[in-house]
Amino acid sequence: MDRIPILKLGNFLLVTIQVDMYDQLAITLQDDLTSKIVQAGAKGVLIDISSLEVVDSFMGRMLANISEMTRVLDANTVVVGMRPAVAITLVELGLSLPGVQTALSVDKGMALLNAMREERPSEGLRERKPGAA
Amino acid sequence: MARPDSSYLLELLNRSSDEILRDWTANQFRNPRLRPELLRESELRDQSSTFLESLRTAISNIEQRQGDLTNILLQEWNETKQLLETISRSRSQKGFTPSETAGFIFSLKQHLFSRIRAELRESPDQLYQEISQANAILDMLALFTTEVFQRSREQIIARQQEEMLELSTPVVKLWDRILALPMIGTLDSARTQVVMESLLQKIVETGSEVAIIDITGVPTVDTLVAQHLLKTVAAARLMGADCIISGIRPQIAQTMVHLAVDLSNVTTKATLADAFLIALERLGHVPEVGRREEPTPGKKLETASLFGTPAARKIA
Amino acid sequence: MRDSVNGNLAQLRQIAVIGSETMAIRTDSDIVQARHLVRRWSNQIQLSLIDQTKLVTASSELARNAMIYGIRDGFTTGSGLGLGLGGAKRLVDEFYIDSKVGEGTRVTVYKWKQ
Numbered sequence: 001m002d003r004i005p006i007l008k009l010g011n012f013l014l015v016t017i018q019v020d021m022y023d024q025l026a027i028t029l030q031d032d033l034t035s036k037i038v039q040a041g042a043k044g045v046l047i048d049i050s051s052l053e054v055v056d057s058f059m060g061r062m063l064a065n066i067s068e069m070t071r072v073l074d075a076n077t078v079v080v081g082m083r084p085a086v087a088i089t090l091v092e093l094g095l096s097l098p099g100v101q102t103a104l105s106v107d108k109g110m111a112l113l114n115a116m117r118e119e120r121p122s123e124g125l126r127e128r129k130p131g132a133a
Numbered sequence: 134m135a136r137p138d139s140s141y142l143l144e145l146l147n148r149s150s151d152e153i154l155r156d157w158t159a160n161q162f163r164n165p166r167l168r169p170e171l172l173r174e175s176e177l178r179d180q181s182s183t184f185l186e187s188l189r190t191a192i193s194n195i196e197q198r199q200g201d202l203t204n205i206l207l208q209e210w211n212e213t214k215q216l217l218e219t220i221s222r223s224r225s226q227k228g229f230t231p232s233e234t235a236g237f238i239f240s241l242k243q244h245l246f247s248r249i250r251a252e253l254r255e256s257p258d259q260l261y262q263e264i265s266q267a268n269a270i271l272d273m274l275a276l277f278t279t280e281v282f283q284r285s286r287e288q289i290i291a292r293q294q295e296e297m298l299e300l301s302t303p304v305v306k307l308w309d310r311i312l313a314l315p316m317i318g319t320l321d322s323a324r325t326q327v328v329m330e331s332l333l334q335k336i337v338e339t340g341s342e343v344a345i346i347d348i349t350g351v352p353t354v355d356t357l358v359a360q361h362l363l364k365t366v367a368a369a370r371l372m373g374a375d376c377i378i379s380g381i382r383p384q385i386a387q388t389m390v391h392l393a394v395d396l397s398n399v400t401t402k403a404t405l406a407d408a409f410l411i412a413l414e415r416l417g418h419v420p421e422v423g424r425r426e427e428p429t430p431g432k433k434l435e436t437a438s439l440f441g442t443p444a445a446r447k448i449a
Numbered sequence: 450m451r452d453s454v455n456g457n458l459a460q461l462r463q464i465a466v467i468g469s470e471t472m473a474i475r476t477d478s479d480i481v482q483a484r485h486l487v488r489r490w491s492n493q494i495q496l497s498l499i500d501q502t503k504l505v506t507a508s509s510e511l512a513r514n515a516m517i518y519g520i521r522d523g524f525t526t527g528s529g530l531g532l533g534l535g536g537a538k539r540l541v542d543e544f545y546i547d548s549k550v551g552e553g554t555r556v557t558v559y560k561w562k563q
Contacts, residue, residue, distance in 0.1 A: 020484070023477035023513075054484060054502060056509040057536055080373065084333035085502035087368035092503065093510075093536035096367040098398075104340055104373035211466055291563075330499060 004029045006036050012044040012113055013037065014106070018051045026062045034069055043075050044113035048106055050081025060095040067100045076101060076116045078109040141253075141263055143196060146189045149248060154182050157244045167236050171227045180220050180237070187213040192270075203269045205277060214277060221281040231282040238275040242268065295327055304335040304344075311412045312341040313405065317350035322357045329365040336374045343412040344369060347405045349380030359394045366399050375415065377401070379408035467493055474516045483512040496562055503540040504560045510537040511556055 002025055007014045013036060015029065033045060047063065049055065055063075067077045078101045082090075090097070101116070103109035146153075158181050162169045169177065194209040195202055205214070217238075224234045245267050253260040307313045314332050336344055346362065348354065354362075366376040379402040381389070389396060402408040468490050472483060487508040491501045514534060534556070538544045543559035 020481050022481045053488075054505050054509065056506050056513070058509075058513060079371075082372045084330065084337060084368065084372065085499045087333065087371040088330070088364070088499060089502050089506045089540065090371060091364045091367045092539050093506070094539070095536075097371060100371075102371055102373040104337070104342060108340075108342065108373065208466060215467065 002028075003032060006032055008040055008042070009046070009110075011042060011117075012046060012110065013040065013042045014046045014048065016048040016051070020054075021052070021059050023058060026059060030062060030066055030069070033066060034073065037070060037073050037075050043117055044110075045070050045075060045077040046106055046109045046113065047077060047079045048081055048109075049079060049086075050083070050105075052086060053083065055082070055086045055090060057093055057095060060090050060093070060097060063100055064095075064097050067097075076113055078103050078112050080104070080106050080109040140196065141259070142267055143189070143192050145245070145248060145252070146185070146192065150185055150189065153241075153244050153248070154185055157181055157185075157241055160244070161237070161240055164240065166233070167240060168229060168233050171224075171229060183216060184213070184220070184238075185241075187216050188270075188274075202266065203273055205273050213274065217274060217278050218281045221278045222285055225282055225285060231279045234278050234282060235275040238271055238278065242271055245271075304332055306339060306341070307345070307409060308413065308418075310339075310341045310343065310416055311409070312336065312339065312344040313347060313409075314344060315347045315350065315405070320348075320351055320354065320358045322361065325358050325361040329361055329368075332365065333368055333372065336369060336372060342374050343377065343415060344374055345377045345379055345405060345408040345412060347380045347408070348378065348385065349382070349405065351380075351385070352382075354385050354388060356392050356394070359389055359392060363394065363396075363399065375400070377408040377411060379403065379405045474512045477513075477516070480509055480512040480516065484509050491560075494562055496560065500560055500562070504558075507537040507540040507558060507560075510534070510540075511558070514556075 002019075004015060004017055004019075004025065007016075013033065015033065017029075019025070036042065037045065045066070047066070049063075052059075063077075063079055067079075070077045079097075080103050082102065101112060103112050158178050161167050161177055161181065162174070172180075191209045191213050192202060195207060200207050200209065220237070221234050224237075225231075246264055249263045249267065250260060253263060305313045305315065312332070312335060314328070316328065332344060332346070335341070346365070348362075362378065366378070369376045377400045378396075381401055381403070400408075400411065402411060468486070470486055472479060472486075474480060474483060484505050488501065488505050491504050496504065511534070514537075534544075534546070537558070541558040542561050543557075545557040546554065547557070548554040
């Protein structure tokens with residue numbers, strides 16, 4: 001069975017999608033990512049789609065799903081390098097993927113992931129003021 | 134049941150294609166009017182033989198269903214038309230004029246007619262019918278090549294117009310990683326689309342994370358244009374860049390609100406300068422200075438907030 | 450894309466058919482195949498890159514729809530053809546859908562070259 005390779009890049013995982021995506025491949029990727037995140041203790045995922053000439057609704061939703069899943073696993077996902085024609089088409093399809101972080105390149109995506117890590121510390125936990133009841 | 138006169142032509146072609154081809158190509162080489170020096174011998178031979186072949190096939194197919202041979206819209210002519218399109222385009226690139234390209238087809242006539250005349254010498258009526266019909270078919274196809282020529286010329290003009298449009302709305306690199314697109318004049322849907330596509334392309338090419346779309350110079354914006362703007366902003370975000378729309382005049386602000394254009398996810402600024410400042414901050418170039426409260430993405434849209442001035446801050 | 454219009458319409462618009470293929474869409478790799486076909490043809494007629502992308506994406510949506518909604522017994526039953534078609538509709542210039550009980554559903558799309 002085909003799989004898309006997942007590389008470890010420090011604290012992050014890098015997925016480069018270069019082949020024409022078919023549904024089963026996408027589903028396998030989702031599964032592989034979730035296990036690898038836990039296995040490697042990764043804090044971020046970069047999905048490089050700069051080679052993709054077509055992203056349809058299935059694939060778009062998959063990107064959104066992956067973003068959501070990684071969040072639950074205390075990691076962030078950044079989708080990197082979407083081509084203009086693809087972006088225009090997705091918007092036209094009604095999928096502007098608001099929950100998905102994006103970046104122009106892998107470098108910028110990494111910078112974003114690092115920035116997001118720095119902002120996290122006490123999120124979700126109520127602030128405790130010294131001396132307050 | 135085939136009609137008697139059309140089957141003669143087909144039969145002639147089936148019988149004598151090779152000889153006709155030979156005479157026809159030889160003639161094309163010899164005739165300076167047909168510019169043989171612009172083509173390689175193999176190309177000319179190729180084009181001629183493929184044309185003859187497709188002519189035969191088309192006629193045979195049309196006759197089989199008793200169609201009208203002189204109707205170029207019949208789908209049986211599609212292959213021939215495609216072939217002629219290719220030939221016409223390639224020849225126009227080589228410097229052939231439309232008449233010279235049409236001449237390619239016209240020059241076939243004499244080779245068909247001379248044979249028809251020789252064979253049907255004894256039956257003048259049929260002779261006349263056959264020549265008339267063959268003539269009509271070849272004229273029709275020759276006219277088609279000039280049409281293709283015309284169309285491709287129109288396409289070139291259209292493309293040049295597009296390029297001019299792009300030139301008249303240049304995307305400007307304001308700073309490292311910041312682009313500006315100052316739009317001027319009335320925007321129509323087509324122009325907006327072209328310009329937006331070019332902006333997205335420039336974003337990729339320059340790796341700019343912020344693009345400022347300045348519409349100070351735009352008097353009115355209709356729904357379609359507003360939608361294009363929003364789609365561009367959304368597309369840019371998907372690519373990894375943020376757009377700021379600046380220079381929204383009061384009238385446009387009102388129109389947008391009335392048209393229920395949803396700007397809640399879009400950063401808007403009164404002036405290009407304000408937008409530039411925000412862009413610099415976002416990229417970490419300039420520390421936040423004390424300034425009036427600015428509209429941020431996610432805030433509910435108020436007409437006044439489009440201008441960013443506290444004095445005008447009231448719900449429309 | 451292969452059209453299914455009647456002769457009159459074809460004559461009015463001078464549609465030139467450059468390719469025609471009938472495929473069964475049963476697996477997701479069939480969807481990929483369908484995409485490749487449409488990509489190849491739209492390349493051939495030199496559609497702009499954006500139009501190509503839209504058309505190929507629309508084909509993907511339509512193909513997936515066909516796969517999901519009922520090629521099990523060769524017919525589409527009921528009105529299951531809802532999802533995915535709305536998006537595809539926005540990507541093309543013309544969109545026709547024609548359902549006949551017991552015969553199935555035919556979706557025809559047009560993307561005109563500028």
